[in-house]
């Protein structure tokens with residue numbers, strides 16, 4: 001997207017680089033300016049959905065185009081007002097705001113970056129089309145230097161459309177009803193199969209930042225190998241530069257790479273743009289409760305220098321750890337890893353999917369309180385800021401792309417799916433917390449053509465990153481599923497005692513265990529459960545229990561635990577993730593009571609009985625893994641004092 005710029009890429013053994021998008025940071029050569037806050041906002045008339053384009057609402061600041069309202073950014077727009085028309089709106093909405101750019105920025109390039117906009121958007125600056133993006137949940141950016149006024153006020157307009165189609169990731173369909181006794185003329189709705197509300201808007205921060213004009217850092221790729229006795233981390237680093245047309249072919253640039261520990265001391269360096277650095281006695285990156293010092297992060301300072309053209313510096317947080325996998329286990333730094341986690345959503349009252357830092361911190365404190373060590377970013381990539389905390393707290397992530405509930409495996413869908421994987425791996429490839437990619441959740445993998453489709457998705461993802469296992473989360477039967485054979489880890493979702501044999505707790509242990517064993521026998525790969533659970537209305541109690549009560553959720557979990565323990569003892573079951581961390585909003589339908597209630601926490605992050613049950617189990621497993629001593633024991637109701645009695 002950078003105009004008139006050349007990107008110098010390197011193909012590495014561990015990944016094909018140049019896909020990355022570095023988080024905007026202030027450095028000695030870069031400056032940032034956040035455009036979050038209050039924006040102007042309006043919807044298009046349903047009968048004239050393109051009116052914003054035909055009336056060129058982007059040609060002046062949006063508030064001059066007629067009625068607008070004020071809208072906070074970042075946030076979903078759906079739940080900000082009391083109007084169901086806005087909550088359920090489908091089509092183009094418009095955002096706009098004005099801003100100044102310091103005149104000192106004129107000497108640089110100016111990049112405009114959106115953390116995510118759902119789903120499709122067109123960006124205009126000072127009335128001119130600047131760039132477009134399709135696909136929510138992932139950052140995108142462009143060089144907007146040529147659009148900016150450095151001596152007067154600027155305005156940006158963003159047209160955002162939440163419509164999903166057969167070829168978007170995820171899919172949806174816009175249904176027009178025939179005028180009839182049932183529907184008035186022109187009646188239409190957006191239908192989708194996935195089970196979370198299709199929140200829309202500018203969901204994550206909007207940032208303007210500078211990079212030096214002639215040469216800058218385009219991307220950095222890292223990977224680590226860990227050797228033992230003595231411990232050495234072999235860190236491979238590749239720095240890609242981006243140069244403009246002034247830079248002549250044959251002109252050279254140099255790199256300077258420094259690895260700095262948490263105390264600010266340099267532990268390794270190189271003057272090459274591609275380097276393999278041996279770090280002796282490193283502080284390895286360990287998951288929470290696997291070390292006294294989980295989530296240890298170093299800083300990689302990279303500088304590109306081109307005499308006569310300038311230089312650029314960037315500071316990338318990195319963690320030193322290696323992931324390995326075989327037919328029955330997954331290892332971090334050669335220690336077996338067992339997932340104790342959950343599926344989650346970016347979801348909260350009023351904000352919808354808008355980034356909300358207090359909520360993010362509350363969630364991580366609850367994760368630690370539970371003694372959990374991991375979660376899946378079901379069912380789309382989460383905000384950079386959320387991922388940063390996973391890195392620094394040592395919370396392990398299965399990083400999922402937005403391919404949820406796919407059907408009709410056609411070429412245009414595949415192209416968008418591959419692009420979504422490219423953008424996801426590009427953004428998160430350097431994160432130590434990410435130890436597995438998930439290319440999707442519950443596709444209709446009983447269809448024949450899903451096999452070849454997912455083979456291609458696997459191959460593509462493998463070409464992007466050779467250092468992590470790749471999975472696809474499936475809910476099909478092991479006999480009819482065509483897709484999971486191509487993946488490294490079998491991840492399955494099962495709702496025994498809930499969607500099947502509801503109320504029959506006595507069947508769960510056997511059904512879960514025999515299903516897990518079938519998958520193991522059929523695929524011969526590590527197996528984990530990525531969803532199980534029950535909707536539970538907080539405060540609803542009954543003895544004996546019935547579906548939807550807090551007792552039923554707790555009992556369903558305990559029946560599953562028995563099956564998990566047996567499967568684990570057989571040596572190929574690598575983890576359990578309950579569905580879901582917290583209650584979340586869905587579309588309206590008869591089986592949902594103002595959303596999905598399978599959370600172990602309520603939507604406002606207070607515990608149900610199940611949260612205590614899960615905390616008890618996760619702390620117990622953590623303790624069995626030998627590194628943990630809890631004081632006092634069985635005090636999961638409170639934050640236990642933890643000491644690590646032996647380091648792996």
Ligand code: GCB
Pocket residue numbers: 194195196379441442475493531579596598
């Ligand atoms: C699933 C889906 C998840 C749903 C969940 C449920 O299998 O993966 O998105 O929310 O079931 O509660 O039905």
